[in-house]
Amino acid sequence: MTTEALPLLKNPVATRRLVVFACFLVTAMTLVPVVMMVLVAFQSDAESMAAQPSFWPSSWHPENLQRAFELVPLGHYLLNTIIFAAGTTLLETVTAALAAYAFARLNFPGRGWLFGIYLATLMIPSQVTLIPQFILVAKLQGIDTWPGMILPHAFTAIGVFLLRQFFLGIPRDYEEAARLDGANRWQAFIRVIVPLAVPAIATLAVFKFIGQWNNLLWPLVISNSDSTRTAAVGLQVFQDINGTQWNLLLMAATITTVPLIVLFFLTQRWFIKGITMSGLGGR
Amino acid sequence: MTPRWRNKETIAAWLFILPSLIGFLIFTAGPVVAAGVISLLNWNLFSSPTFAGLRNFARLGPDPTFWSALGNTAYFTFLSVPLTMLVSLALALLLNQGLRRIAVFRSLLLLPYATITVAVAFVWIWLYIPHGGLVNTVLGWFGVAGPAWLISDHWAMPALIAMSVWKSFGFGMVVFLAGLQAIPQQLYEAARVDGSSAWQSFRNVTVPMLSPALFFVIVTSIIGSFQVFDQALIMTNGGPGSRTTTLVMYIYRTGFENYDQGYAAAQSLVLFGFIVVITAAQFVLQRRLVHYDN
Numbered sequence: 001m002t003t004e005a006l007p008l009l010k011n012p013v014a015t016r017r018l019v020v021f022a023c024f025l026v027t028a029m030t031l032v033p034v035v036m037m038v039l040v041a042f043q044s045d046a047e048s049m050a051a052q053p054s055f056w057p058s059s060w061h062p063e064n065l066q067r068a069f070e071l072v073p074l075g076h077y078l079l080n081t082i083i084f085a086a087g088t089t090l091l092e093t094v095t096a097a098l099a100a101y102a103f104a105r106l107n108f109p110g111r112g113w114l115f116g117i118y119l120a121t122l123m124i125p126s127q128v129t130l131i132p133q134f135i136l137v138a139k140l141q142g143i144d145t146w147p148g149m150i151l152p153h154a155f156t157a158i159g160v161f162l163l164r165q166f167f168l169g170i171p172r173d174y175e176e177a178a179r180l181d182g183a184n185r186w187q188a189f190i191r192v193i194v195p196l197a198v199p200a201i202a203t204l205a206v207f208k209f210i211g212q213w214n215n216l217l218w219p220l221v222i223s224n225s226d227s228t229r230t231a232a233v234g235l236q237v238f239q240d241i242n243g244t245q246w247n248l249l250l251m252a253a254t255i256t257t258v259p260l261i262v263l264f265f266l267t268q269r270w271f272i273k274g275i276t277m278s279g280l281g282g283r
Numbered sequence: 284m285t286p287r288w289r290n291k292e293t294i295a296a297w298l299f300i301l302p303s304l305i306g307f308l309i310f311t312a313g314p315v316v317a318a319g320v321i322s323l324l325n326w327n328l329f330s331s332p333t334f335a336g337l338r339n340f341a342r343l344g345p346d347p348t349f350w351s352a353l354g355n356t357a358y359f360t361f362l363s364v365p366l367t368m369l370v371s372l373a374l375a376l377l378l379n380q381g382l383r384r385i386a387v388f389r390s391l392l393l394l395p396y397a398t399i400t401v402a403v404a405f406v407w408i409w410l411y412i413p414h415g416g417l418v419n420t421v422l423g424w425f426g427v428a429g430p431a432w433l434i435s436d437h438w439a440m441p442a443l444i445a446m447s448v449w450k451s452f453g454f455g456m457v458v459f460l461a462g463l464q465a466i467p468q469q470l471y472e473a474a475r476v477d478g479s480s481a482w483q484s485f486r487n488v489t490v491p492m493l494s495p496a497l498f499f500v501i502v503t504s505i506i507g508s509f510q511v512f513d514q515a516l517i518m519t520n521g522g523p524g525s526r527t528t529t530l531v532m533y534i535y536r537t538g539f540e541n542y543d544q545g546y547a548a549a550q551s552l553v554l555f556g557f558i559v560v561i562t563a564a565q566f567v568l569q570r571r572l573v574h575y576d577n
Contacts, residue, residue, distance in 0.1 A: 019380040026374060027391045033449065034394060036417065037406040052415040091306075099303035108296035114304070121311050125510055125558060127531050128551045131321060131538050132314035138328065152314075155306030185295045214399050216513045217531075221539050232401045236517065239405070246409055253402035264397035268390055271397070275454060276461035 034257075041251035048247035061247070068251040071242060073226055077234035078256065084219065084230050085212040087150040093205045096159030097197070101189050103160065104167035105175070115164075118157040126217075134221055144224050153218060159204050166200035167193060203274035206267045213260055231256040321548040328542055339549035349550065351525050352533040353557075355440065359529065360508040363444045367504055368497070370448060371455030378456075379463045389460065396453035404517035407446040408433065411518075439519050439527050446514055451507070455500040462496035463489070491574040498573045502565055506558055530554050 036055070040048055041064060043057040069075055102108070103115050133152040142148025174196070175188045183191065194201070219230040229237070238252045264271060322339055326332035343349050374392060378385050395403065410417045411432040419429030432442040466489065474484045490497075512531040515521060521528035521536075528536075534554065538547030 015380070019377065019382060022377055023382060023388050026377070027388055030392055030395060030449070032417070033403060033406045033410060034398065036410065037403070040406075040409060053409070053412055053417070055417065095303035095306060098299045102296040102299035106292055106296035106299065108293040111296070114300070117312060118307065121307075121315055123506075123559070123562065124315055125506070125551075125555055127510065127534055128318045128548075128555050129311065129314035130534070131544050131548045131551065132317035133310065134538070135317075135321070135328065135544065136310075136314065151306065152310045155303060155310050157307070157311065160303060160307075185292075185299075189299075210397060214401075214513075216401055216516070217535065221535075232399060232513075235399075235401045235405070239517075244408075249405055250409065253399075253405045257398050257402045260397060260399060261394065264394070265390065268393075272389070272393070272457055275457045 037250050037257070038254050040246050041248075041254045043247045045245065045247060048250075049245060053246075064247050064251045065255070068238075068248050068255060071248060072234060072238050072252070074231070074234060074238075074252055074255055076226060077229055077231040078259065080223075080228055081213055081230040081232070081256075083146065084149055084215075084228075085209045087146065088154045088212050089205050089208040091150065091154035092156065092159050092208055093201055095155065096163050096204070097194065097201060098189075099160045100163035100167055101193060103164045105172075105193075106185070118160050121157045122161060130217065130221070137222060143222060144228050146228060149219065149222050149228050153212065153215070159208070162204055163197065163200060166197055170196050199270065199273065202267070203270045206263075206270045207274050210260065210263070210271075318548050318552060321545055322552055324545040326544045328544055332545070335545060339546045340553075342546060343549065343553065348525055348528065348533060352528050352530045355526065355528060356509055356511065356530045358440055359444060359447075359511055360505055362441070363447050363508050363511075364501065364504045366444065366448045367452050367455060368500060370452040371500065372459055372497075374452065374456045375459035375463055378460055389457065393453035393457060395450050398450070400450060400513040401517055403450065404446070404514045407442075407514075408518055411442055433519050434523050436523055436526055439523060443511075443514055443518060443527055446518070447508075447511065450514070451504070455504070458496050458500055459493060462493045466492045494573040495575060498565070498569055502562060505561055505565070509554065509558055509561075 039055065039057055040053075042060045042062065043054065043064075044059055044061050047054050047058055103111065129152075137143060137148040137152060140148070142151075170193060175192050178188045178192050214232065215230075216232045216236075219228070219233045220236075223229045223233060235252055235256060239249060242249055321332075323335060323337070324332040325335045325338075378388055378392075382388070411419075413419060413429070413431035413434075416429075418432070422429040430438045432438050470488045470492070471484055474488050479487065510531050511529050512535070515527050515529050515532055516535075519527040521532050530550070531554070534547050534550045537543050537550060
């Protein structure tokens with residue numbers, strides 16, 4: 001339901017116009033950095049590096065797109081980002097869904113304290129595990145390999161926690177009906193719980209994927225060659241090689257951001273649901 | 284229930300949990316314990332570790348870089364969190380004024396939250412170019428001579444804060460918007476019947492009803508701000524001097540540039556300690572300030 005939380009003016013028509021105008025204004029201001037990123041990306045070398053920055057390109061240079069890909073292997077970095085983000089997301093959602101089902105539905109000795117251990121790690125910032133994870137991966141010869149990149153970030157407690165909460169909200173009757181029809185636990189999980197939990201699983205997956213696409217610190221310490229380097233780290237390399245040739249730098253930034261923005265618009269239903277779910281969890 | 288059936292249930296439960304549990308113990312829970320152990324060692328990865336006792340923690344006291352990193356992180360947090368909250372709340376209230384195309388504005392305003400920090404950090408460097416950059420050009424229209432933001436002792440941190448507010452306000456905005464839309468209309472009507480002004484309705488209905496959402500966003504924003512890293516690394520690299528060196532950046536430098544793993548682990552535990560204390564304090568305050576119906 002929409003409520004007028006804070007009526008601004010006595011005259012409803014004037015209020016309405018003011019609100020619409022304010023919405024357009026703040027939205028436009030918010031989008032300025034993203035729009036500028038794309039505009040500068042298409043400027044000529046001279047224009048983008050002139051002492052006086054120019055805002056609207058005086059000539060358009062679509063060839064900058066190709067040049068950015070040639071300066072560093074951006075396409076390869078993007079592929080690596082997808083492998084890294086998809087790998088951690090897939091591993092985390094599948095294992096978390098399985099474990100969450102046991103924690104939500106099955107009785108077994110030790111369930112309470114085992115779940116307690118998961119919960120206890122929820123609040124610990126990732127920097128605490130950074131050094132031990134790095135040493136572990138280094139000892140296992142996993143530096144600059146995919147298992148070394150993916151495994152340490154695929155088993156966080158948050159996924160188990162969120163999905164367990166969601167599974168607890170699914171009425172037991174559905175599952176028991178399936179059990180009476182002769183389904184075993186596994187079939188009940190796959191045929192009843194998972195289909196009902198698609199929104200929750202999708203929400204977790206979208207958040208994990210976008211979070212890992214953004215992850216800078218872990219790839220920065222683990223990948224040290226092009227074979228596993230992700231776009232976030234690659235951009236930093238790009239800056240080192242390229243200095244401040246703004247058009248190519250911001251073209252590279254555009255190239256790595258656009259897939260994420262497209263993904264955001266495609267999945268925003270789950271993305272927004274995920275934010276509000278977490279936000280209203282405190283109620 | 285027969286014990287035999289129970290037994291089968293136990294086996295099933297472990298089969299469901301094991302894939303997650305093995306990974307979790309090795310890669311999450313194990314490293315947490317290991318961080319405690321490593322913080323007690325002298326270790327640079329290339330030589331074998333020696334026991335250092337609490338010396339790594341004692342080193343923090345006389346380490347000026349640690350204290351300035353802590354101060355910078357606190358400065359960042361205590362400015363960026365209230366500002367982000369204010370912007371998020373203002374925009375949520377604005378979007379909640381009965382607008383028709385609210386979903387479109389919500390998506391567009393959430394866009395910065397869904398971008399890559401590293402990539403947009405580059406744009407913000409460009410926006411902050413001292414002579415003729417967009418920020419200083421706009422300030423110039425109002426007769427203000429903008430500083431050389433990212434290389435200024437005084438303005439580098441505010442510049443990072445402005446960028447961070449822009450990057451993260453969408454999260455709070457969406458949470459607040461959902462919270463506002465869940466407030467029953469009758470409460471406003473009752474307030475109006477009682478003769479409340481718009482401000483009184485806001486103060487006595489909106490704020491208490493929204494307080495769980497406000498609390499949640501404050502807690503998560505403070506935790507997030509204490510871990511700020513990406514934009515500081517890209518935009519200022521901790522400079523000028525160490526004016527924008529944050530705690531996480533210092534941990535990164537200690538562990539991966541100086542290879543002083545024991546000291547870095549000790550620093551990370553201190554960071555965790557700060558987060559625990561601040562979060563606990565907020566939960567104590569919450570009992571007095573946050574309104575939960577039911």
